[in-house]
Amino acid sequence: MALDDRKSEFTFVGTRPNRPDGLDKVTGRAKFGADMSAPGMLHGAILRSPHAHARIVKIDTSKAEAHKDVKAVVTRADFADVPFKPGLEGEFWNVLENVMAGEKALYDGHAVAAVAATSALAARDALKLIEVEYEVLPHVTDVDKAMASDAPVIREGAADYSVPEGMHPNVVRYHESGHGDVEAGFAEADLVIEDSFVTEATHQGYIEPHACLGMLGNDGKGELWCTTQGHWIAQKTCAALLGIETSQLRVTASEIGGGFGGKTTVFIEPVALALSRKANRPVKLVMTRSEVFRATGPTSSASMDIKIGMKKDGTISAAQGVFRLQGGAFPGAPGDMTAMCAFAPYNLTNVKQVGYDVMANRPKQAAYRAPGAPMGAFAVESVIDELCKKLDLDPVDVRLKNAAYEGTKASYGPRYERIGLVETLEAAKAHPHYSAPLKPGQGRGISCGFWFNHGGETSVSLSLSEDGSAQLMVGTPDIGGSRASMALMAAEVLGIPYENIRVTIADTATLGYNDVSHGSRVTYASGLATIKAANHAVEKLCERAAASWGIPTDAVKWENGCAVPSGPNAGDFDPRPLADITAHMGSTGGPISGHFEATPEGAGVSFGTHIVDAEVDPETGKTAITRYTVVQDAGKAIHPTYVEGQYQGGAAQGIGWALNEEYIYGEDGRLQNSIFLDYRIPVASDLPMIDTVIVEVPNPGHPFGVRGVGETGIVPPLAAIANAVSHAAGVRMRQLPMSPPRILAALKDNG
Amino acid sequence: MDYHSPASFAEASALAANATGITRFLAGGTDVLVQLRSELVTPDTLIDIKKIEGVSDITKNADGSWTIGVAATGAEMSEHPELGGDWPGVVEAMDLIGSTQVQGRATLTGNLCNGSPAADSVPAMAAAGVTVTVTGPEGTREVAVEEIPTGPGKTSLSKGELVSAVHIPARGEDGGDAYLRFIPRTEMDIAVVGVGVNLRLDGDTVTEARVSLGAVAPTVLLVEDCAKAIIGSTLDDAALDALAAAASAACNPIDDKRGTIAFRTEVAGVLAKRAAKIAYARAKGEQA
Numbered sequence A: 001m002a003l004d005d006r007k008s009e010f011t012f013v014g015t016r017p018n019r020p021d022g023l024d025k026v027t028g029r030a031k032f033g034a035d036m037s038a039p040g041m042l043h044g045a046i047l048r049s050p051h052a053h054a055r056i057v058k059i060d061t062s063k064a065e066a067h068k069d070v071k072a073v074v075t076r077a078d079f080a081d082v083p084f085k086p087g088l089e090g091e092f093w094n095v096l097e098n099v100m101a102g103e104k105a106l107y108d109g110h111a112v113a114a115v116a117a118t119s120a121l122a123a124r125d126a127l128k129l130i131e132v133e134y135e136v137l138p139h140v141t142d143v144d145k146a147m148a149s150d151a152p153v154i155r156e157g158a159a160d161y162s163v164p165e166g167m168h169p170n171v172v173r174y175h176e177s178g179h180g181d182v183e184a185g186f187a188e189a190d191l192v193i194e195d196s197f198v199t200e201a202t203h204q205g206y207i208e209p210h211a212c213l214g215m216l217g218n219d220g221k222g223e224l225w226c227t228t229q230g231h232w233i234a235q236k237t238c239a240a241l242l243g244i245e246t247s248q249l250r251v252t253a254s255e256i257g258g259g260f261g262g263k264t265t266v267f268i269e270p271v272a273l274a275l276s277r278k279a280n281r282p283v284k285l286v287m288t289r290s291e292v293f294r295a296t297g298p299t300s301s302a303s304m305d306i307k308i309g310m311k312k313d314g315t316i317s318a319a320q321g322v323f324r325l326q327g328g329a330f331p332g333a334p335g336d337m338t339a340m341c342a343f344a345p346y347n348l349t350n351v352k353q354v355g356y357d358v359m360a361n362r363p364k365q366a367a368y369r370a371p372g373a374p375m376g377a378f379a380v381e382s383v384i385d386e387l388c389k390k391l392d393l394d395p396v397d398v399r400l401k402n403a404a405y406e407g408t409k410a411s412y413g414p415r416y417e418r419i420g421l422v423e424t425l426e427a428a429k430a431h432p433h434y435s436a437p438l439k440p441g442q443g444r445g446i447s448c449g450f451w452f453n454h455g456g457e458t459s460v461s462l463s464l465s466e467d468g469s470a471q472l473m474v475g476t477p478d479i480g481g482s483r484a485s486m487a488l489m490a491a492e493v494l495g496i497p498y499e500n501i502r503v504t505i506a507d508t509a510t511l512g513y514n515d516v517s518h519g520s521r522v523t524y525a526s527g528l529a530t531i532k533a534a535n536h537a538v539e540k541l542c543e544r545a546a547a548s549w550g551i552p553t554d555a556v557k558w559e560n561g562c563a564v565p566s567g568p569n570a571g572d573f574d575p576r577p578l579a580d581i582t583a584h585m586g587s588t589g590g591p592i593s594g595h596f597e598a599t600p601e602g603a604g605v606s607f608g609t610h611i612v613d614a615e616v617d618p619e620t621g622k623t624a625i626t627r628y629t630v631v632q633d634a635g636k637a638i639h640p641t642y643v644e645g646q647y648q649g650g651a652a653q654g655i656g657w658a659l660n661e662e663y664i665y666g667e668d669g670r671l672q673n674s675i676f677l678d679y680r681i682p683v684a685s686d687l688p689m690i691d692t693v694i695v696e697v698p699n700p701g702h703p704f705g706v707r708g709v710g711e712t713g714i715v716p717p718l719a720a721i722a723n724a725v726s727h728a729a730g731v732r733m734r735q736l737p738m739s740p741p742r743i744l745a746a747l748k749d750n751g
Numbered sequence B: 001m002d003y004h005s006p007a008s009f010a011e012a013s014a015l016a017a018n019a020t021g022i023t024r025f026l027a028g029g030t031d032v033l034v035q036l037r038s039e040l041v042t043p044d045t046l047i048d049i050k051k052i053e054g055v056s057d058i059t060k061n062a063d064g065s066w067t068i069g070v071a072a073t074g075a076e077m078s079e080h081p082e083l084g085g086d087w088p089g090v091v092e093a094m095d096l097i098g099s100t101q102v103q104g105r106a107t108l109t110g111n112l113c114n115g116s117p118a119a120d121s122v123p124a125m126a127a128a129g130v131t132v133t134v135t136g137p138e139g140t141r142e143v144a145v146e147e148i149p150t151g152p153g154k155t156s157l158s159k160g161e162l163v164s165a166v167h168i169p170a171r172g173e174d175g176g177d178a179y180l181r182f183i184p185r186t187e188m189d190i191a192v193v194g195v196g197v198n199l200r201l202d203g204d205t206v207t208e209a210r211v212s213l214g215a216v217a218p219t220v221l222l223v224e225d226c227a228k229a230i231i232g233s234t235l236d237d238a239a240l241d242a243l244a245a246a247a248s249a250a251c252n253p254i255d256d257k258r259g260t261i262a263f264r265t266e267v268a269g270v271l272a273k274r275a276a277k278i279a280y281a282r283a284k285g286e287q288a
């Protein structure tokens, strides 16, 4: 799309005002998912399978239904009745099957029935009255075992056309890409390293559990309040699963207490609506933490084989990777994304990557910041580090030597536009951290990381008030301070103060369709739409001024919040400030608004480079991260503090993933650690201050140069930390998390 | 569920003796209420002991020994002006439990009677030679701390019995204690291994020692071989290695989500050495 409104000098953009939702959040006024109530509301609870894999022979709900406080009980049968949209298929069917089990329970925690009762306690007690007869089936939770010929079949016929013949039915999608001739490339190398790596599934760990309040009448009209990263997708999915018309369900997004990709789909929302339809009362559902771990969408676990050839001067002559991703009992593990991202930072002549999407008896994976990319980077960047070590080359110099730049043919196909990888590497090399001395027992690691970023369907509407203030409605839930960034961009165009703009996350009934807040798309796409919508309003403001001056509209321009004649020939008129025009808008043509709807395509890929120092206790295998620096290209940082927050958050979550977080399954296929005590996300005292460097190589696809920053920051940490730990421990760590028992065992094996 | 708040231990004991189903005493509630809410244990009878006179008192007796009330919290112990000077190991072990919020509620007695093999204050108490008074239908008895837990979630207390006071011996001259635990993070975690060491010196030589291990067996262990390894030594490297070997040899751990057998066994020795060095320095009056 034409970007005639490109800007590089800014008044508001690049400043750091407080976020508009900040006061509400620190005072408790903000309303999160569980904070909404309605008259006559019931409380829902969900019965979950204790088995990893079992045929549901019979469900007897009669005792629960007879309970005096119970007003509704639902099972899968209450979803199957969909006269409006019979025969759900594709992803809707998968989501339905995940939201409420059909013939089989497919993982520990899979929902099998739900009740609505007059109190939360009664609902919980009523679950115990539901009798489920299971026929327990053999299960598999490990990705490599799930691909083996003797693995239990999760579901026949789930594979698509891409899967080569002869593979186990649990392999459901296959991806292969690359260019050049890797065998020839390996032959040219002075050193070839081949190695294998494993990562465990982790959870996004958002502090707010899933929560919603649903109301659905027998007339097919409903309302839903929920914590989500995207209420239009919730609307569309719930409508499909319940067989109602999309537009008859109005969905409002609450404030969100973290999502990181995990709230881009639905889990409890259709259940609350189904219960509500049956009870004819509003139903509130709030997950416990244990339910969040067992039955929402953690990331995939992975098993990977990497082979890279390097010349003595550091040139990578060939690179090849096989990435197997386990995504739970449904298709969707991002094996293709892992494969496409793994070598994306490098300008390679010969590269080949293969990705597998594998099903196992675990919860359906969901997105988690740059889904699939961190694992691949861990494997690839570990091998590059080992090559640098063996060839005695500086790891930053080697990456600079091979770095992709504008015009490079990416490992996944297209040619890059203007990108900022080289700039991040140069900034990392120049950073005092990179040359700071290390203490004995410490090691330093670096890694690059890549993420595509995304545009997506976007609608924004802006309306001006008589007093000259502005209301901006966006449809992308604010998961990282985006309301502040939107207000800054609108202020920049309108020329009115940041504080005079109120940004609202509009509900599904008051704005056109919006994709989910994912793919690092919000500041890019909703930002672009905000700029366009504000420009649209400015056009009308100029029209009103032109009319009042009796000159043509194109003889008026907008400058510093005022309509002014565009040049000396246009006439001599005093500037008309925005508030002066809006004060009279009722009598000069009516309300002034601007809006914009499109699917912006120029998201602009993003790269980062991380530097990490780690210290390993050789007697216990315990790791401390002693210093951390994130360098990442933001294109243009609209609100630098919130950009830094994204960088720091990516590093913090990466530290957890690298060191201690993991889904631990017992022999019985049950999740062993479904509470925060045993699922070890980092606590504040585990983290060093995380330094940030914002590199700004403007994205040609955005008027102000924005690239999304939300996801790239979690791509390098696993590898950078593994490299640091491997240097500190003197032994290569190939499995995540690098928990103390694993490190101590590796140290022992190493003598 | 029946809730009682008796005014005396005798009354509490009688209530417990006559109760049917699952009975729990409510001290800080940081185990009881968490287990209740997560549906692990739903008691039929809940007996709150916090209304009993004097249960929050921390008293230094005339002979230098200490009596700690069964509802005295971790925060109250840490804030006490003298207790930590006498028994830094016991106080630091209690202080490791949970967060600031949990510290405002959690008690030594609750930690002991919850019966977790990983309870932090228990190895420190066993090393310090702590005893408890048990009140029951038959009257009272004194029991060593290490005699209370009998297995994960189990204690030697019989129906109607409860702990009514905790006694820490007089510190005496030239003594020091220390507690260390291993957790993968820096706080808010459960011990994978815990070691309490308490010793007394004559000059540079260790004359008395008690070494206790947590989280490496179904119950807390008081390991005599560990004590023997360092008694008579100046805590030289040979003695420390013997201590580590004895600690590792005493371990009878399990593989679970929190740690492996090999890891726990190895790290028990490492922590025993480290804790002994701290206790030794404290006995010599050094800051540690």
Ligand SMILES: Cc1cc2nc3c(=O)[nH]c(=O)nc-3n(C[C@H](O)[C@H](O)[C@H](O)COP(=O)(O)OP(=O)(O)OC[C@H]3O[C@@H](n4cnc5c(N)ncnc54)[C@H](O)[C@@H]3O)c2cc1C
Pocket: B023, B024, B025, B026, B027, B028, B029, B030, B031, B032, B033, B034, B049, B070, B096, B097, B098, B099, B102, B105, B106, B107, B108, B109, B110, B111, B112, B113, B114, B118, B119, B120, B121, B157, B161, B162, B163, B164, B188, B189, B190, B191
């Ligand atoms: C967030 C969090 C973090 C934690 N971290 C740790 C940790 O790091 N280390 C650790 O060891 N523990 C930890 N705990 C567990 C808990 O806080 C401790 O075990 C605490 O000391 C229990 O004391 P309480 O007074 O709260 O016990 P309560 O919950 O009141 O009682 C615990 C048990 O003791 C019994 N009991 C209580 N009083 C008596 C009595 N007088 N006589 C007989 N039986 C009695 C009760 O019946 C119950 O079975 C943590 C808990 C939480 C919630």
